[in-house]
Structure formats: structure tokens, C-alpha cells
Amino acid sequence: MNETxxxxxxxxxxxxxxxxxxxxxxxxxxxxxxxxxxVQLMLGLEEAFDIEFPDSLLNRKxxxxxxxxxxxxxxxLKAREAx
Amino acid sequence: xxxxxxxxxxxxxxxxxxxxxxxxLYGRSGQFEDVIAAFERLIDKVGGADGAEAMRFxxxxxxxxxxxxxxxxxxxxxxxxVHSFCGxxxxxxxxxxxxxxxxxxxxxxxxxxxxVLTPAACYPLYPTVARRGNLPAGGGLFDxxxxxxxxxxxxxxxxxxxxxxxxxxxxxxxxxxxxxRQLWMDRGVEMMKSVGxxxxxxxxxxxxxxxxxxxxxxxxxxxxxxxxxxxxxxSVAKPTACMSFNYHQDSFxxxxxxxxxxxxxxxxxxxxxxxxxxxxxxxxxHGLDVNEWPGSVRATLWG
Numbered sequence: 001m002n003e004t005x006x007x008x009x010x011x012x013x014x015x016x017x018x019x020x021x022x023x024x025x026x027x028x029x030x031x032x033x034x035x036x037x038x039v040q041l042m043l044g045l046e047e048a049f050d051i052e053f054p055d056s057l058l059n060r061k062x063x064x065x066x067x068x069x070x071x072x073x074x075x076x077l078k079a080r081e082a083x
Numbered sequence: 084x085x086x087x088x089x090x091x092x093x094x095x096x097x098x099x100x101x102x103x104x105x106x107x108l109y110g111r112s113g114q115f116e117d118v119i120a121a122f123e124r125l126i127d128k129v130g131g132a133d134g135a136e137a138m139r140f141x142x143x144x145x146x147x148x149x150x151x152x153x154x155x156x157x158x159x160x161x162x163x164x165v166h167s168f169c170g171x172x173x174x175x176x177x178x179x180x181x182x183x184x185x186x187x188x189x190x191x192x193x194x195x196x197x198x199v200l201t202p203a204a205c206y207p208l209y210p211t212v213a214r215r216g217n218l219p220a221g222g223g224l225f226d227x228x229x230x231x232x233x234x235x236x237x238x239x240x241x242x243x244x245x246x247x248x249x250x251x252x253x254x255x256x257x258x259x260x261x262x263x264r265q266l267w268m269d270r271g272v273e274m275m276k277s278v279g280x281x282x283x284x285x286x287x288x289x290x291x292x293x294x295x296x297x298x299x300x301x302x303x304x305x306x307x308x309x310x311x312x313x314x315x316x317x318s319v320a321k322p323t324a325c326m327s328f329n330y331h332q333d334s335f336x337x338x339x340x341x342x343x344x345x346x347x348x349x350x351x352x353x354x355x356x357x358x359x360x361x362x363x364x365x366x367x368x369h370g371l372d373v374n375e376w377p378g379s380v381r382a383t384l385w386g
Contacts, residue, residue: 034334035302036156039295058298060305 004048005069012040024067029060038063045069051076090317090367091240097371106236107244111359114373118362119247121384123228125278126249126356129270135226135251140207142200142230142245148210149199151338157291157299161233163200166193200232204248205353212254213339220344222255224263228358240363241316241323247358252351254341257332260352264310264328267354271312271326279380280314280364287311287324308332314364325360329353 002024010019015032022031033041041063042053053062053076062072094100101110111119143165154162168178170192181189201207204227212223227250235242253263268284275282287309291299303309309329313322329352335341336349343349369376 035299036153038302039298042298043295055297058294059301 001049001070001073002066005045005066005073008041008044008048009066012044013037022066024070025065028063028065033063041069045073049073049077051080091238093371094240094363094366099366099371100240105244106238107242109240109243115362118365118373118384119358122278122356122358122361122365123249125274125384129274130226130251130267133224133251135224137226138208138211139227140201140204140229142232143198144201144207145210146195146197146199148207149202151210152206153338154202154206157289157296158202160292161235161290162202163232163234165196165198165200166190167196168192169194201229202233203231204229204250204355205252208252209335209339209341209351213341217342217344217346218254218349222253222259222343222349224254225252226250227252239317241360243359246360249356249358250353252353254336254349254351255343257350260350261330264330264352264354267326268310268312268328271328271354275312275314275325277379277383278365279377280368282325283313283322284310285313287327306332314360314368316360316364316367323357323360323364325357325364327355327357329355 006019009015009028013019013028013033014037015022015028017031022028028038038060042058046052051073053072057072057076061068063069091100095102098112099115101112103109146164149162168175170178174192178189178192181187205225207229208225208227212218212225227248229248230245231248232245234244236244251263251267253260255263272282272284286304286307288300288303289309291297291303308331309327311324311328312326314325315322317323331351331353333348333350335351341349341351365376365380369380373381
């Protein structure tokens with residue numbers, strides 16, 4: 001999952017730094033992730049993992065770092081399994 | 084809804100607004116315009132000493148600038164583009180025939196021009212200032228007013244498709260522009276109080292389009308980027324935004340290449356007055372006959 005997230009981030013993140021150089025916990029907004037790029041990332045994640053973000057997770061916190069994105073996606077996948 | 088229709092009907096009956104047959108597109112009477120002019124003088128009085136550079140653009144803007152602004156990413160549903168007939172004589176004949184028969188949409192052949200209707204008074208400003216090069220020491224302060232277009236037909240007289248927005252835009256460091264925004268929040272409350280209007284200020288968001296828009300809404304609210312000054316006009320439960328106070332962080336600075344004297348990216352903020360909405364709030368609160376308005380309000384506006 002970490003790799004898929006990094007690939008997406010490279011493709012749609014528009015970051016001025018190389019995604020490979022970012023730690024999992026690095027602040028993506030500080031690294032230059034714009035609001036619009038975070039939306040692109042969200043749509044890319046939905047397609048890649050065949051999930052739908054609930055409104056409650058459509059916020060900055062969900063996309064704050066690669067680790068946060070991983071956690072958010074895992075949360076959605078787990079909720080789907082439970083359903 | 085009924086209340087909205089009835090206030091609109093009362094405005095038509097009093098001749099303050101003039102029906103055109105299109106929801107949200109109205110003429111204004113001399114009296115209505117006089118109230119707007121008086122309120123704009125009040126804005127000048129409060130903000131004039133700040134020394135803002137005034138610029139007035141027509142209600143259409145350069146389509147290339149509009150495209151760069153990213154408006155279509157966020158608000159495609161509100162935008163209005165200007166299209167014209169660009170054909171030859173033969174095309175003209177088919178156009179007239181098409182209009183006469185009325186079966187097909189005659190506007191299909193219209194082609195996009197280089198002009199887009201201005202969605203907010205400050206949109207033409209950013210590329211204009213960026214062209215000048217780095218901002219001077221102390222940043223920039225600008226005074227704008229324009230008719231603006233938003234495609235949202237409604238019977239609520241406070242939601243018009245063509246309306247005027249007066250704006251001050253500040254460019255500088257983060258603390259400089261957020262101080263400017265706070266100053267105008269305080270001034271806005273005082274100004275409205277001086278014309279007898281009850282107001283509240285609340286955190287707000289722009290009407291971003293679609294599901295992706297929900298995320299932009301949450302981002303905007305989480306970061307306290309937009310506040311609105313609200314006045315009850317057609318509903319007490321859902322008061323109308325008559326002013327907005329927006330902090331754009333460095334997003335416009337980065338987008339347009341707006342830099343400070345030392346070359347760092349400028350932060351920007353703007354404060355906007357919805358002039359028709361303020362006039363409507365005054366008519367709704369004090370009555371449709373300005374001669375009957377409280378003396379203190381009349382003195383503030385026309386004293």
C-alpha cells in the first residue's frame with residue numbers, strides 16, 4: 001500500500017521534492033501538497049483501492065502524511081470488511 | 084421560500100428592483116442605487132485613509148487569466164463565458180433560419196470569445212499586479228468594485244446572478260494580511276451597527292463543486308480561511324452573507340508569481356462587500372421607504 005500511495009503522490013502531488021526522499025511521517029502540506037492536489041490524491045486512492053472516502057474522512061488530517069494516508073485507507077478497507 | 088418570493092415581490096411592487104423575466108437578473112431603481120452609493124461612501128470613509136490603490140475593471144475578464152485562476156476546478160457550475168457569432172454570411176443565414184424555426188438551439192454555433200464574466204471583483208487584479216514585478220516594501224493594498232456573475236438562478240433577491248462586489252485586497256506577509264483581515268472584521272461589525280443592522284460573524288466556506296469539493300470545504304473551514312458577516316434578510320435561521328473575509332495563504336502568490344520586495348512569495352487576503360445584499364438588508368430591516376428609516380441610519384448614510 002505504501003508503494004501505491006507513493007506512486008500516486010508522485011503522479012498527482014505536484015510536490016517540489018522527490019517523493020522517495022519523504023519519510024512516511026513527513027508533513028505533506030509542508031512539503032507543498034496543495035488542497036487541489038490532495039483532492040487528486042483522494043480520487044486516485046479511490047480508484048487504486050476501489051474504495052469511497054466517507055465525508056467524515058475528507059479532511060486535511062487524512063492526507064497529512066504518507067503514514068496518515070495509509071492509516072485512512074486501512075480504516076476504510078477495514079470498515080468495508082466489517083460491513 | 085414563500086418569504087423569499089414575497090420579499091422579492093415587495094421589492095418589485097415598490098419599484099426598487101425591476102423584473103427582467105430571469106431569476107436573479109434585475110434592474111435597480113434610482114432609489115436602490117442611491118442606497119448603494121451612500122453605503123460605498125461609508126466604505127470610502129472607513130477605508131479611505133488606508134491609501135489603497137483604486138482600480139475598476141469591467142465585468143468581463145481575460146479568459147486566459149480566468150483559466151489560470153483555476154476557477155473551473157472549484158466552481159464550474161457558477162462560471163459564465165461570453166460567446167459570439169463568428170461565422171460567414173452563409174452561417175448567418177442558417178443562424179437566422181434556425182432562430183426562426185426555433186426547433187434547434189441557435190446558440191450551438193456561438194464561439195467562445197476571449198472574455199469570461201468576472202466571478203469576483205479581485206480576479207483581474209492578481210495578474211495585473213504580478214506584471215509590475217515585485218511588490219514595493221510594505222506590500223500592496225487595492226480597492227476594487229465590479230459587477231460579478233455567478234450562474235445560480237434563484238428567487239431569493241439576495242442571490243442574484245449579476246451583482247456588485249466592492250473589495251479591498253491586501254498583499255504582504257502572513258501577519259500583515261491576516262491583521263488586515265481582522266481589522267476589516269472589526270470595522271465591518273462597527274459599520275453595520277452604524278446603519279442599524281444586527282450582524283454575526285461566522286466561519287464559512289465557498290460553494291466548491293462536487294464530492295471533491297467537500298474536501299476543499301473541510302480544508303477551508305479547518306484552516307479558518309473564510310469568515311462571513313451575516314445579516315438576516317430572507318431568513319433568520321439562515322442569515323445572508325453580506326461581507327466575506329478571505330485569507331488565501333500564499334496560493335494566489337504562488338499561482339500568479341506575486342512576490343514581496345525581498346523576493347519571497349506574497350500572502351494575500353481580501354475583504355468583500357456584497358453591495359446589493361447590504362442594500363437589501365437595509366430595506367428589509369428599515370422598510371422599503373428610505374424616508375422612513377431611523378434618523379441615525381439616514382445621518383450615517385446621507386449626513
